[in-house]
Amino acid sequence: MCMAEALPADGELVSLEICEHLKTLAAELISESQHAGKIHIILEPAIKFINRIAETKEKFDMIFVDGEKADYVPLFKMIFDNDLLSTGGTLLIDNAYNRGGAYNPSLNDRVPQELLDTVKAWQGLHTILLPLSDGLWMIRRMKDVERDAL
Ligand SMILES: C[S@@+](CC[C@H](N)C(=O)[O-])C[C@H]1O[C@@H](n2cnc3c(N)ncnc32)[C@H](O)[C@@H]1O
Numbered sequence: 001m002c003m004a005e006a007l008p009a010d011g012e013l014v015s016l017e018i019c020e021h022l023k024t025l026a027a028e029l030i031s032e033s034q035h036a037g038k039i040h041i042i043l044e045p046a047i048k049f050i051n052r053i054a055e056t057k058e059k060f061d062m063i064f065v066d067g068e069k070a071d072y073v074p075l076f077k078m079i080f081d082n083d084l085l086s087t088g089g090t091l092l093i094d095n096a097y098n099r100g101g102a103y104n105p106s107l108n109d110r111v112p113q114e115l116l117d118t119v120k121a122w123q124g125l126h127t128i129l130l131p132l133s134d135g136l137w138m139i140r141r142m143k144d145v146e147r148d149a150l
Contacts, residue, residue, distance in 0.1 A: 003064075004035040014060075015041045016049050016067070047071055050078045059086035066094040069111045073118050080122065088144045096135030 017023040030036045101109025126145040130136040
């Protein structure tokens with residue numbers, strides 16, 4: 001809702017959901033907001049959505065990944081392979097620490113390390129890991145960051 005509130009009147013927010021009852025519940029709550037018209041909830045797994053949207057060449061000013069953790073690395077790759085961010089766009093990925101899995105070896109959690117390795121190895125990105133709550137990756141293309149600095 002905060003994201004929708006921050007958007008201009010003609011801004012659009014696409015929210016993906018895989019649970020039908022959560023989509024229904026969210027839609028009911030959102031319908032009470034004056035910003036409801038900006039929000040589109042789509043019942044579709046994120047990977048399937050990206051495969052579909054990539055063909056349309058549609059781009060996004062911001063993408064926030066906060067779903068199934070096992071999808072984070074494939075989603076990261078798909079977003080940049082398909083060039084889904086618009087110029088100056090930002091990718092946010094939640095749960096960088098994955099509730100301790102990133103730094104506690106006893107949790108034997110490969111997900112945050114694989115994401116870290118993938119993000120670090122990707123060329124041409126400007127990345128910041130914000131120590132907010134469960135850790136938030138903020139990722140932009142280096143060329144956008146350099147252009148903004150001029
Ligand atoms: C942590 S919650 C999202 C919270 C929301 N971003 C917020 O900050 O209020 C994750 C939601 O994503 C949905 N989800 C999980 N995996 C998904 C996927 N692969 N594609 C789409 N939605 C997914 C879950 O059903 C759940 O409702």
